[in-house]
Amino acid sequence: MPDPLNCRELVELVTDYLEGAMPPAERARFEAHIATCDGCDAYLIQMRETIVVLGTLPADRLSSTAEEQLRGAFRDWRAGQAPQP
Amino acid sequence: MDLVSQWSPSMLRVARMYVPSQAVAEDVVQETWLGVLNGIDRFEGRSSLRTWVFSILVNRARTRGERERRTIPFAALARQESDDGFEAVDPSRFVSSGSDIGAWASPPVRWWEEPERALDSAEAVARIQSEIDKLPEGQRLVITMRDVDGLSSEEVRSALDISETNQRVLLHRARAKVRKALEDYYADA
Numbered sequence: 001m002p003d004p005l006n007c008r009e010l011v012e013l014v015t016d017y018l019e020g021a022m023p024p025a026e027r028a029r030f031e032a033h034i035a036t037c038d039g040c041d042a043y044l045i046q047m048r049e050t051i052v053v054l055g056t057l058p059a060d061r062l063s064s065t066a067e068e069q070l071r072g073a074f075r076d077w078r079a080g081q082a083p084q085p
Numbered sequence: 086m087d088l089v090s091q092w093s094p095s096m097l098r099v100a101r102m103y104v105p106s107q108a109v110a111e112d113v114v115q116e117t118w119l120g121v122l123n124g125i126d127r128f129e130g131r132s133s134l135r136t137w138v139f140s141i142l143v144n145r146a147r148t149r150g151e152r153e154r155r156t157i158p159f160a161a162l163a164r165q166e167s168d169d170g171f172e173a174v175d176p177s178r179f180v181s182s183g184s185d186i187g188a189w190a191s192p193p194v195r196w197w198e199e200p201e202r203a204l205d206s207a208e209a210v211a212r213i214q215s216e217i218d219k220l221p222e223g224q225r226l227v228i229t230m231r232d233v234d235g236l237s238s239e240e241v242r243s244a245l246d247i248s249e250t251n252q253r254v255l256l257h258r259a260r261a262k263v264r265k266a267l268e269d270y271y272a273d274a
Contacts, residue, residue, distance in 0.1 A: 006187030008179040012172075015257035019238065021249075039192030043174075046193055050264045053213060054232035059094035066111045070089055070118055077122045 005033045010040050014047050089118060092135065095234040096142050098226060099244050102159055103143075103150035113149055117142040135236070139244040163223040163247045167254040173261035196271045209270055216266035220259055227252060228259035 005013070010033055016022050017030050034041050061067070093114055100110040100117075120141055128137055178191045217225055217233075226245065230236045236244075242252045 006179075007189045007192075008174070008176070008187040011174050011261075012257075014173070015253055015260060019253055019256075021253060037189075039189035042193045042195055046196060046268065047260060047264055049196065050213075050260060050267055051232050053209060053267065054228065054263065055235065057210060057214060057217075057233045059234055061090070062093045062097065062114065063111060066115055067089070067093075070115060073119055073122060074089070 005029055007033075007037060007040050010034075010037075011043055014044060017044075018047065018051075092138065092234075093118075095230050095236055095244075096139070098229060099139065099142060100146040102222075102226070102245075103146035105150075109149060110146075113142065113146045117145055120145070133240075136240055136243060139240060143244055143246070159223070159245055160247050160251075163245065163251050163255060166221045166223040167251055167258065171258055171261075173257070174265070193268065196267070209267060212266055212270045213263055216263050217259075220262065223247075224255045224259035224262075227255040228263065231256055232260070 010030065013022070013026075013030060017027065022030065034044060062070070096114045096117065097107075097110050100113040101107065104110050104113060117138065121138055124141070128134065132140075178189065180186055180188045180190045217228065220228065223245075227241055230241045230244070231238065238249065238252055238256075242249050245252070247255075
């Protein structure tokens with residue numbers, strides 16, 4: 001049995017955990033710690049919430065001219081794809 | 086057209102790494118979409134459509150970047166941003182000696198009971214955005230493509246041509262800094 005994780009070690013592994021990049025034994029060690037540590041549990045929840053908030057940020061956009069030109073190109077393309085009457 | 090609005094933001098960011106200006110990046114994104122329309126018959130479904138579109142984008146952006154005499158060795162930059170010492174949480178928050186070494190001395194607390202309440206906060210969003218703007222380039226790109234634009238790790242990895250581990254390290258550092266910014270924000274609120 002490997003040594004249990006301490007909190008300072010655990011916070012460095014949160015991304016590996018959330019990315020599913022941990023071997024099963026290490027994952028079990030991580031989850032065993034979280035199950036009995038309120039601080040690390042709160043940290044993991046904060047991290048998940050951070051990711052949720054990041055997903056609500058507005059993305060950059062193409063300039064409206066570029067987007068309009070592309071819209072035109074897509075329209076022409078669809079017209080070209082349509083079965084000929 | 087939905088795909089254009091959904092993917093173009095990330096495409097612009099990726100293109101911008103290879104070319105010297107936002108205007109040229111816009112050109113590259115437009116060219117890529119037109120190339121996709123003309124070449125869709127050649128799409129064989131061996132990768133996801135998005136991965137295919139991004140590979141076309143990167144090829145075009147690289148060609149264009151060389152033509153414009155600017156290439157950024159992104160992999161080198163990304164490595165450089167991930168090999169110095171880093172702590173996700175300030176070490177002073179942990180016990181530094183004795184049998185409890187490494188345990189929380191000042192543990193994090195729950196920010197809110199219902200997440201959707203906090204999501205209303207325009208101020209929290211502004212705080213996050215300014216934190217992202219301060220990140221080094223590689224971390225900024227990775228967190229934006231992954232968590233803001235919603236690309237997969239594989240898509241980011243192949244678009245930026247970095248290793249999976251490197252991608253994860255950049256993401257880890259970026260998320261840790263944004264979490265800290267939010268923690269500070271909620272502590273002040």
